Amino acid sequence: MKPDTNLDLETLLAQREAPASQPDLVKNILKQAHLTPQKVPFWQEVTLLLRSYLAVKPVPLMGVLLTVGFLLGTVFENENTPPFVNNMAAAQTSAMADSYYGYNL
Amino acid sequence: MHNPTDAELLLEIQLGSHADFAKLVERHHQRFYRLAFRYLNQKELAEDVVQEAFIQLWENPQRYQPEKSQFTTWFYRIVINKCLDAQKRKKPLFLQNEDDFSDEHQLKQAQSLIEAEQKTWLENAIFKLPKAQQTALNLCFMDELSNQQAATIMGLSLKALQSLIMRAKTKLKKQYQTDMDKHHETRH
Numbered sequence: 001m002k003p004d005t006n007l008d009l010e011t012l013l014a015q016r017e018a019p020a021s022q023p024d025l026v027k028n029i030l031k032q033a034h035l036t037p038q039k040v041p042f043w044q045e046v047t048l049l050l051r052s053y054l055a056v057k058p059v060p061l062m063g064v065l066l067t068v069g070f071l072l073g074t075v076f077e078n079e080n081t082p083p084f085v086n087n088m089a090a091a092q093t094s095a096m097a098d099s100y101y102g103y104n105l
Numbered sequence: 106m107h108n109p110t111d112a113e114l115l116l117e118i119q120l121g122s123h124a125d126f127a128k129l130v131e132r133h134h135q136r137f138y139r140l141a142f143r144y145l146n147q148k149e150l151a152e153d154v155v156q157e158a159f160i161q162l163w164e165n166p167q168r169y170q171p172e173k174s175q176f177t178t179w180f181y182r183i184v185i186n187k188c189l190d191a192q193k194r195k196k197p198l199f200l201q202n203e204d205d206f207s208d209e210h211q212l213k214q215a216q217s218l219i220e221a222e223q224k225t226w227l228e229n230a231i232f233k234l235p236k237a238q239q240t241a242l243n244l245c246f247m248d249e250l251s252n253q254q255a256a257t258i259m260g261l262s263l264k265a266l267q268s269l270i271m272r273a274k275t276k277l278k279k280q281y282q283t284d285m286d287k288h289h290e291t292r293h
Contacts, residue, residue: 014246016246021134021138021151029130030123038164
């Protein structure tokens, strides 16, 4: 007598099952993750830093940002504003002052 | 209680949350392990591949872009690539000889031995298939994946996937016939 050696491919393919993984698999992955630092891109590091700083000290940070904004605004206004804009603004202020004090009446 | 989606967990993982990483690993490790085992047919090797893939995800979680694909679809691809790499390090299993058997009991034993051998043969034969056919077979006979999902993971249309499976099956059947013929020739 000879055993049947015909191939039942469909059944064999359907029967391909993996044995259960070791319970240690998850433990090992998590242990390894605790030992492995994340590779964080620079932009994300800055965002995270700002976010954590804001969560702890929102008021001083806002103060710093406003001061920096004000200083930058002053520098740019002095350096970049064309003279005629300043002249126009001066003329406008003068006209307003004149009308306020009634010189044009 | 709110059960966070994979995308939500990944956002937290990007912020360094170990707890959310643990949730994601718990949720999905079995399915990726099953797939890895299909490629490698070795428990330890399959576990190594899954561990390596998850650690890579932990190190670099921003590589996943939720707007492009589902997490599992993307991660299946990563595991598949790792398995194909790991296959280069793996040695194939061997097919043993079968004999003539005189009584019923021996025949039954032989039959189950042959089934076991056929399983071994199948794993080796799948291992030797072209990578695309191999991946199609490994993905399509998994319970948790539909053929459509398998096609998406492979970046193919459903029709293309079905034709890959057909070709793979035909090749396997031919290969079995050739191997059996060779086997009988060497015995005579």
